[in-house]
Amino acid sequence: MSELPVAEFLQGLREAHETYKHLVEGIPASLYVDAVDDLSTNLYTSPQIQTLLGFTVQEWTEDPNLWIARMHEDDRERVVRAHQESNRTGGPFNTEYRVYARDGSVVWVHDEAVLVRDENGEPMYWRGIMSDLSKQKQAEEKLRKSLDVLRRTMEDRRQLLLRLEDAQEEERRRIAADIHDDSVQAMAAVGIRLELLARRVGDDATRTELEALRSEIAAALAALRELVFRLTPASLERAGLKTALAEATARLKLRGGPTFEIGADLSREPSMEIRVVLFRIAQEALLNARRHARAHRVRVRLTDDGDGFRLEVSDDGRGFAMPANHALPTAAEHFGIATMTERAELAGGWLTLRSAPAAGTTVTAWVPDERLDDAGSAMAAGDPGRSDD
Numbered sequence: 158m159s160e161l162p163v164a165e166f167l168q169g170l171r172e173a174h175e176t177y178k179h180l181v182e183g184i185p186a187s188l189y190v191d192a193v194d195d196l197s198t199n200l201y202t203s204p205q206i207q208t209l210l211g212f213t214v215q216e217w218t219e220d221p222n223l224w225i226a227r228m229h230e231d232d233r234e235r236v237v238r239a240h241q242e243s244n245r246t247g248g249p250f251n252t253e254y255r256v257y258a259r260d261g262s263v264v265w266v267h268d269e270a271v272l273v274r275d276e277n278g279e280p281m282y283w284r285g286i287m288s289d290l291s292k293q294k295q296a297e298e299k300l301r302k303s304l305d306v307l308r309r310t311m312e313d314r315r316q317l318l319l320r321l322e323d324a325q326e327e328e329r330r331r332i333a334a335d336i337h338d339d340s341v342q343a344m345a346a347v348g349i350r351l352e353l354l355a356r357r358v359g360d361d362a363t364r365t366e367l368e369a370l371r372s373e374i375a376a377a378l379a380a381l382r383e384l385v386f387r388l389t390p391a392s393l394e395r396a397g398l399k400t401a402l403a404e405a406t407a408r409l410k411l412r413g414g415p416t417f418e419i420g421a422d423l424s425r426e427p428s429m430e431i432r433v434v435l436f437r438i439a440q441e442a443l444l445n446a447r448r449h450a451r452a453h454r455v456r457v458r459l460t461d462d463g464d465g466f467r468l469e470v471s472d473d474g475r476g477f478a479m480p481a482n483h484a485l486p487t488a489a490e491h492f493g494i495a496t497m498t499e500r501a502e503l504a505g506g507w508l509t510l511r512s513a514p515a516a517g518t519t520v521t522a523w524v525p526d527e528r529l530d531d532a533g534s535a536m537a538a539g540d541p542g543r544s545d546d
Contacts, residue, residue, distance in 0.1 A: 190283065192283075193280045194244075198221040206287075209264065209289055229255035232255050249272075251270075253268070265290040268285060271283070336388075341381050341382060347374055348371055348375055392404050399423070401436055406457070409444075415450075438468060438501060441494075441496060450476070455470065466524055468520075476512045476516045479511070497520065505524065
């Protein structure tokens with residue numbers, strides 16, 4: 158072989174080495190080769206280790222304990238355990254952890270390595286790369302804090318709305334009590350006096366007029382009693398949710414409309430707060446079914462469902478076509494459905510609505526048993542609603 162080809166070969170080899178060196182040292186991460194041992198003794202590290210952690214290549218290579226010693230104490234056990242498992246199985250090493258840099262600052266790194274074997278399949282060394290994740294982790298931490306603030310804000314809003322809801326229910330009870338104790342009693346007394354007066358009056362025309370007036374008062378009295386029930390049904394507290402719903406559907410039936418069927422399979426009676434939530438949702442759904450669905454039959458089901466209670470109100474009415482996005486309407490679009498949804502979510506539950514033309518409509522709500530889950534978790538499931546009041 159002549160000297161010229163050998164010289165060209167050596168020159169090409171030097172150029173290839175320089176190209177490889179520039180390639181390795183141009184990567185914004187530290188490449189390394191480690192021994193297959195418990196300490197992951199470093200055999201080679203690219204110069205980027207100084208940019209990444211502040212240590213020189215010589216310092217990082219000569220101290221076999223440096224990698225583990227500089228690892229954050231909260232991550233060390235986990236990372237060493239993963240390293241030992243990779244040594245045992247030969248599987249890839251891939252993890253994230255914190256390292257104390259030379260100046261004491263904390264650097265998040267992503268460390269990934271594969272095992273290189275010889276032609277006989279025997280382990281030779283680990284070839285890996287460490288890259289800086291600090292900016293990403295800082296961004297994630299800022300996002301986490303922002304989400305925490307958002308969660309706290311949403312929980313504060315939820316608690317405020319719950320207090321407003323409680324105050325509204327208390328006001329309903331007060332108004333109902335006032336109507337029952339004052340207006341209802343007064344009108345009932347007037348009705349009785351009119352009936353007695355009509356019996357004593359000898360003039361037929363006057364008696365007829367008094368009877369008509371007594372009938373009007375009786376109708377107004379019935380309307381007031383219905384208003385008292387709608388404000389706060391006494392049976393909800395005395396007899397439970399199923400009885401209150403049965404009473405509500407019986408009152409609706411007296412005014413005409415579909416046949417109502419009530420079914421309950423509850424192993425326990427919900428707390429009063431949950432009874433109120435489910436009753437108000439059912440009340441709105443029943444009114445919608447009666448007023449808008451033109452249904453012949455409405456079915457109400459109460460069941461235990463996991464750590465909560467499920468309410469389902471379904472009818473065989475005309476139904477409607479659901480929007481493509483299945484989004485529940487806002488309060489500006491359909492106040493009643495938006496109110497039902499908000500009641501369920503405030504209680505830590507969810508509400509869905511299904512419908513199709515000529516196939517009826519089903520409202521399903523789930524709320525957690527507050528005795529099992531006081532905090533709740535607001536999970537809204539999206540199905541659009543229908544027209545209501």
